Amino acid sequence: MPKTTIRGSITAEGHEISITNPDKLLWPECGITKQVYLQKLAALSPYLLRYCQGRLLTVIRYPHGVPGMSFYQKNAPEPLPEFVHTATHENITYIVLQGLPELLWLGNLAALEFHPSLHYAGSELPCEWMIDLDPSLEVEPRIMEAAATVGEVLKSLGLASVPKTSGATGVQIIVPVEPGVTFDGLRRIGHFVGRYVTEKRPDLFTLERLKKNRGDKIYFDYLQHYGGKTLAAPYTPRARPLATVSTPLLWEEVQRNVKPTDYHLLNIEERLSRMGDLIAQVPPQPVGDIIAKLP
Template identity: 85%
Template sequence: MPAAIKGSITVNGQAIAITNPDKLLWPEMGITKEIYLQKLAALSPYLLRYCQNRLLTVIRYPHGVPGMSFYQKNAPEPLPPFVKTATQDNITYIMLQGLPELLWLGNLAALEFHPSLHYAGSELPCEWMIDLDPSREVEPRIMEATAIVGDVLRSLGLNSVPKTSGATGVQIIVPIHPGVTFDGLRRIGHFVGRFVTEKHPELFTLERLKKNRGDKIYFDYLQHYGGKTLAAPYTPRARPLATVSTPLLWMEVEQNVSPTDFHLLNIEERLSSKGDLIQKVPAQRVEDIISQLS
């Protein structure tokens, strides 16, 4: 990332104002806004891949992680001329198309990036994601649950990529061919969710109300739908340890890796050695499975 000059940087020909570069955004990790912007620049080839051409929601923390936060769907005014938008359901969303937009949002203390699950102007999903959502803040069984779901998907002939949410949970991503509908993927999700909850009733639940889940892990197949969002791969999270939503190898799942192992201060080294694990899995054919469930 270019060095700041008189409170601004120039990226791809665009001038971006930088305010309060010394402000601590993750105090426990010593991460200032300046460090954060440097890390965003390093993450950009990966994070942008899963945000471009989608409707973006961000979570902003003007005073850093310990402070108040708010979700931002509508683009703030005034907008820099290089920031494009798209309107849906009377909401004007930011289109996160490149590094200038990413660093502009970083300067606004946008610490989390939650894109739509479909492209702007489309009603079809970009990929299929299953969300495994623990009921407890610390869930030592999350990787065990992830491995079980991965095995079921493989039994259906589907390769997938697990990723930490960056918080407490895990999402499992199945790359798909264009044309599959959200409703079709919900049918598969319900089938897989019902199967694992019947096989492992002590571990999984399909109960939507958190107060009724006990200590079980919620198999959420409903969150993957039009108008909803999930944490983007490679988004930072506003957690004390500055964790990053990180794709995993299945071997790492079997080794019971911790979601807190991957954070802003070590993610560059991981990406240098492993690259984008999602890109290494080709699109899977789910149409035949959907037709059998219809």
């Protein structure tokens, strides 16, 4: 754990990070101040960093807390502390997280959400396969039913997977992959699975990208998982009123129809101490073998 000093700073891994306005409310409905947020980030760091380290990072900053204005930040802000690493991709200089000091530095800047690239800096290969189930409704009581349906299809293909709440309204399903699988290959199998579930449950799923044309259906998004794109990292906080956290789930929890709002900054530590990282417990799956068999 980092050490807080009386000088308004935190020392982490030998680096001192200045803390400004520690009493500023970032999630007013939950009473979460910046100081509390940084404590929670430190507790989340062994899990969050696993899915951000070495990747091109986009953050969403809320200088005045969740009710206030926000902005996406891709380019690393200046001046940068000496411990912050960067990488340039398509003329954008991204932060590349390496450890806790950078995470706390970003937390002090009111970066409340972490959206890493789906590949490592300097690589064109995906780190994992992630299917995004995106509801058209702000409150979607069928989202876990949709996730369970996709999970069963993946299981029938011999693939183990891990569902996770986005922390907002949706669910992502993660399949660890062996090295060598390409983004184009994952789009092929994604389209295959998406077409199957939309034909099986046309009342529930759609492949329509335009939200205005989806009605009340859940978008099976296989296109977002591609080079240069991002999705909310596992274990990232979300700038929602209840301070939700993008949380991996057991399939048994999906069957119980848990809600994304069940997992948040005020209870995530207890869950992680009890259950650990559910994604890390699933070995790489033979996705490439299935892609090779697709027509």
